[in-house]
Amino acid sequence: MQVSFRSIAQSYGRHKLFQDLDLVIPSGKFFTLLGPSGCGKTTLLRMLGGFVRPDSGQILFGNDDVTDVPVHRRGVGMVFQDYALFPDRSVLDNVCYGLAARNVPRSQARDRALHMLQRVGLEAFADRAPAGLSGGQRQRVAMARALVIEPRLLLLDEPLSALDVKLRVELRSMIRDLQTEAGITTVFVTHDQEEALAMSDLVAVMDRGRIVQTGEPREIYAHPRTAFVADFVGSANLIPIEQELPPADGLRRLRTAAGIVLTRCDVSVNAGAQLAVRSEEMQFGPDSRAVEGQIAGVIEHVEFRGSITGYTVRTAAGALRVDLRTTQHGRLRARGEAVTLDLPRDARIVRAS
């Protein structure tokens, strides 16, 4: 089922959180709202669930306007960061809850709940209380409880944020597998860009109540449109562009504080435009004297991180980060060494906002 926000506005006191927000979530997709804390992700999710009514605008499920449809009539399954399980009921009863509320006969509800528990690998825990479960297991129960009602829409609000890294990565694929099997339209909220890239069919990047870019993970990563997206989704080196010079050899020439850089990117240079270069796209040049297209600098910091060796290089355009794969690394550079940086020819021009 396709889900849409149409001309949504919402204020809290004098603070206008959303103004004329439009968003379409295509049917069957795993769709992620990604943005820093406070940008409005949870509020949008709660509007879909029916917990928050927008000041104006509409929420559509397919072609149906559900803006005024109450929570229990929306056919929505929800999972929250804090599990929200009933502590005094067994795991099985927790999963049965939504079915009982829908008047599904007890024995049938039991069978469906046990089947869902099996899918999340917890059938052996059916009679336990949630308190006897680990965080990861509780979140599996919460997933089973959300899916057992066969919702039209699944809403996941930072369900992995309270878990430690290893478990988070494990549960990512479980959630994705369950979603794909059920083919259910899913809206996932996170502030974690890696999680968003790893799990989603589509990502909408949010900044202060606005959706700044929507696309497939690879598209957003490779072609961020603004400096905010470039830096929030994977981190980027941002180099302010001072002026565009006449092109040469099919490459655009852009003057920066640290010399002339070259790119094939066809985005126009407006006021505040910057060049965005990922740290893993930077390389050291062979010499310490920079030619056009390179930037000169001095190594300020070297950080060995296992698979990656990270450098911070002080340049006339500020500190730039260079990440090299340790196994493919040539000569190690030392702190204080003068170096040149080769920038990729497809470095992106991004707008200020």
Ligand SMILES: Nc1ncnc2c1ncn2[C@@H]1O[C@H](COP(=O)(O)OP(=O)(O)O)[C@@H](O)[C@H]1O
């Ligand atoms: N019920 C509320 N009353 C007042 N302010 C709210 C309420 N709900 C959300 N906000 C404000 O709206 C903004 C967005 O909140 P939220 O949607 O929770 O963001 P996120 O989930 O992205 O962290 C925040 O500044 C928050 O303080």
Ligand SMILES: [Mg+2]
């Ligand atoms: Mg939130």
